[in-house]
Amino acid sequence: MLLAPLDLAVLAIYVIALMSIAWWVSREKAGHEKDTNDYFLAGSSLPWWAIGASLVASNISAEQIIGMSGSGYAIGLAIASYEWMAAITLIIVGAWLLPIFLKRKIYTMPQFLQQRYDSRVRLTMALFWLSVYVFVNLTAVLWLGALAINTLTGLDLTASLVVLATLSLAYSLYGGLKAVALTDIIQVVLLVAGGLFLSYASLDLLGNGNGMFAGLDRLTSELPEKFNMILTPENEHYMSLPGISVLLGGLWVINLSYWGFNQYIIQRALAAKDLKEARKGIAFAAFLKLLMPVLVVLPGIAAVLLLPPLDRPDQAYPQLMGLMPVGLKGLIFAALVAAILSSLASMTNSISTIFTMDLYAHARPNKSQHHYVKVGRITSVSALVIALVTAQPLLGDSEQAFQFIQEFTGFFTPGIVVLFLLGMFWKKATANGALIAAVGSAVLSLAAKMWLPEVPFMDRVGYVFLSCLALAVVVSLLESKGKDHANAISLDDIDFSTDGSYRLSAVIVIVILICLYSAWW
Structure with a gap:
């Protein structure tokens, strides 16, 4: 076990504090019973700091922390583009997409698709998102989180899975989104504090006790190749980060899909008390995203000099933790657990929101608010139980699993972005055009992977996006015959x-x- 008793005490204090605060913020006034708006959208009352913190806490989990640190070890600072380009994507989402969603007063992304297109598009995308969230995202966070805990504590994998699932339910099941979002500020504080301590300590070790700047100077002078932000075709990692495409290509499609149209991310902004508050939260999240590479990528690069050669890059973060002092190690581990729990709670809440509001409420309308909240809680528990049972069979190899997840979701990302952008900003877009984009995205992505294996994943996403956009426009023009769609959005x-x-x-x-890209071009 890498953790000492003091480290475990730090972790215990964190868990107790998390549970206590979650139950405290979940309290209701005497005589008031939670309705669907309370449970799924936190009563539309989230403050900006909770929105920003929850956006980032929901995004960052074990696979991001350990995986991105491992990418820093293998590739270098170039992997930070995922974080830094996300910052500007968030600003765009807040300026142009969020006003439309909040004006429509929606609970879910499928609900918006019903309003703009028809029930076929809503049902198709609701079933798709439920499948992906349960069998891909939720299982991935559980499995890779359990692997991290197993590596650091020696706790059995099955026990680690059960502990994570139980803890996430214990603080989020009763309070819903409000409990998740308001406690996420604790998660983010821990995440930032733990990451900063790890980065500082790693650089200080490199600088032989002369401070972080001495360590950073050594790092940049001895490993200059790790600080190239734009990789050339000759680089062995070009297929993962294909040069200028990280600035002008498919990464925009990936980021818009994730930050703009992803239920378990955008749900925090939908729960704001007004647009101004939501935008302040999004701006806060954007600044946090700029900071993330310092917390997770930089230690991975430092591990190249601090650690002996590793069998797998993903060992960098756990091995670095082993070099940290007792107590500090517990803080960093608590930050890792915080990230895992926040993502699990966010995903289960979003799964329950989509199932309850987009499927169950349509099949059984006119039920009481208490009934729908109860269904939402049952759905959360059911989703975690399914993920517990299927995690190991589906994702037995964590390294391959993460690559599979990226590849799998990338099959559908281009079509999702097309159907939303056209639905929001083009009045002639039709339901059949949207469905063609959604189905075509999977078909074209699979064909490109089979017949054009030399094309980098990120470039393929961009090409498929343009193809789906053309298909949707052609089908919509043929159907609409120059007229606006009946459900077109007036801006x-x-x-x-x-x-x-x-x-x-x-x-x-x-x-x-x-400045960042100019300094390390």
């Missing part, structure tokens, strides 16, 4: 204007990104 009454603080945040994010 006339939607206020896209932003206040001074949001515009300033956008400028700061852009300037920081320009």
Whole structure:
């Protein structure tokens, strides 16, 4: 076991604090019973700091922390593009997409598709997202999180799975999204504190006790190749990060799908008390995303010099933890557990929201609010039980599993972005055009993978996006015959204007990104 009794005590304090705060914020006033808005959208009352913290906490989990640190070890700082480009994507989501969603007063992404297209599109995408969230995302977080705990503590894999599932339910099942989002600020504080300590300690070790800047200077001078942000075709990792495509290509499609149209991410912003508060939360999340590579990628690069050659890059983060002092090691481990629990709770809440509001409520309308909340809780438990049973059979090899997840979701990402963007900003888009984009995305992605294996994954996503866009436009024009769709969205009454603080945040994010890429081009 890598953890000492003091480390375990730090972890225990974190778990007790998390449970206590979650139950405290979940309390209801006397005589008030939770309705669907309370449970699934936190009563539309989330403050900006909870929205921003929850966006990042939901996004970062074991596979991101350990996997991205491993990519830092193998590839270098170039992997940070996923985080840094996400920051500007969030600004775009807050400025142009969120006003439409909040104006429509929706609970879920499938609900928006019903309003804009028809019930076929809603049902198709609801079933798709439920399948992906349960059998891909939820199982991945559980399995890879359990592997991390097993590596660091020696706890049996099955026991690790059960502990993670139980803890996530214990603090989120009763309170719903409110309990998840308001406790995510603890998760983010731990995540940032643990990551900063690990980065500082790693660089200080490299600098032989002369501070982090001495360690950073050694790192950049001895491993200059690890600080190239844009990889050339000659680089062995070009297929993973194909040069300029990380700035101008398929990464935009991936990020827009994830941050703009992904239920368990965007649900936090939908729960804001108003658009201004939601945008402040999104700006906060954007700045946190700029910080993330410092917390997880930089230690991975440092591990190249601090550790002996590793069998697998993903061993970098756990091995670095082993070098940390007692107590600090417990803090970093608590941050890792915090990230896992937050992602699990967010996913189960979103699964229950989609199932209850998009499937069950349509099949059995006119039930009481208490009934739908009860169904949501049963769905959360059921989803975790299914993930527990299927995690090991589906994702037995963590390294291959993460690559499979990226590849699998990438099959559908282009079509999802097409049907949402056209539905929001083009009045002639039809339901059949949307369905063609969704189905065509999977078919074209599979064909490209089989017949064009030399094309990098990120470029393939971009090409399939353009193809699906063309298909959807052609089908819609043939159907509409020049007329607007009956359910077309009017943008006339939607206020896209932003206040001074949001515009300033956008400028700061852009300037920081320009500086970062200019410094390490």
